Amino acid sequence: MNVYWDEAGLKFAHVTPSILAIGDSWFWYPFPGGSLVSHLGPVVERKEHTILAKGMNGAEAFDYVDGKYKDEVTRALRLYGSSLSAVFISGGGNDFAGFNDMRPLLRLDCSTASTAADCFRSGDGGLSVFxxxxxxxxxxxxxxxxxxxxxxCLIVMHSYDYAIPDGRGVFGGAGWxxxxxxxxxxxxxxxxDCVRYLIDQFHQMLTTIASGDPEHLLVVDSRGALAESDWANELHPKGSGFRKIAKECWKPLLEQAELA
Incomplete structure (x- = not known):
């Protein structure tokens, strides 16, 4: 095993992480089949990398710098930063998923909209501000x-995939x-189309950030990788879906970066 979810496991195994994975449920998905990080472990194992995961299901991008995971992310970077070859980041999905997050991004009444872009609010509180x-x-x-x-040290971000808004939550609950x-x-x-438009805009934001330092900032484009049957619910792939994204989208980029 080369993926650890806490320092206790690291100490017991007498290993030091070379990759820090800071993320939300795409990194921490607890159900059978595993998360994206579970399947990235074998991808980087041949290069003898060890992954330490930080964050948790439900984490928002805010949490890593100002919220509930700020201290543990900062502590991990202080402890292991000098030994890290890469940091993987998964964040932003929970910032727009959920009624209270998604609804404010949309116009009050989209019933006459003809395109996805028409459905999103502009100005204060709208998509651009988000x-x-x-x-x-x-x-x-x-x-x-x-x-x-x-x-x-390389920093690797990703743009999720085109989630399907079919109302499926976890254990029969409402979708996000x-x-x-x-x-x-x-x-x-x-x-x-609205979800695709939102994911595309998020991906563009990441690529703009990465363009400032393309030698060290990398973006995995996993949009369109999954078939409808690969999704477990509105936000999360099945284990086989995570494995597909790890192998088809992350692995080529990590191989190019000599991390896999």
Whole structure:
């Protein structure tokens, strides 16, 4: 095993992490089949890398720099930063998933919209402000990583995939996307397009950040990697879906970066 979820496991195994994975449920998904990090472990194992995961299910980008995981992320960087070859980041999905997060991004009434872009609010509280906020949190996290790691350390971000707003939650609960789309009156034929538009805008934000230091900032583009049957619910792939993304999207980039 080369993936650890706490320092106790590291100490017992007498190993030091070479990759820090800071993330949300895509890194921490607790159900059978594993998370994305579970399947990234074997990808980097041949290069003798050890991954330590920080964060938790439900984590938002804010949490890594100002919220509940700020202290443990900072502590991990202080302890292990000099030995890290890479930091993987998964954040932002929970910032727009959920009725209270998604609904404010949408217009009050989208029933007459003809495109996905028409459904999103502009100005204060709208999509552009949301993306500016995500940009700020990511840049602050990147800056924090820079200050605690060597010049050769790589930072790898990812853009999730086009989630399907079909109302499926966990254990039969309500989904995170469809309720807000329905409340906003988004026509059925535009609901998937709205999610695609949101993910595309998020991906563009990440690539803009990465363009500032393309030698050290990398973005895994996993959009469109999953088939409908690969999803367990509105936000999370099945274990086989995570494995597909790890092998088809992350592995080529990590091999190019000599991390796999």
């Amino acid at each position: 993306l500016e906020r995500m940009d700020q949190y990511y840049r602050r996290l990147v800056g924090l990583i820079y200050t605690h790691t060597s010049l050769s 996307l469809k309720p807000a789309l329905v409340a906003a009156g988004v026509p059925d034929q535009l609901q998937r």
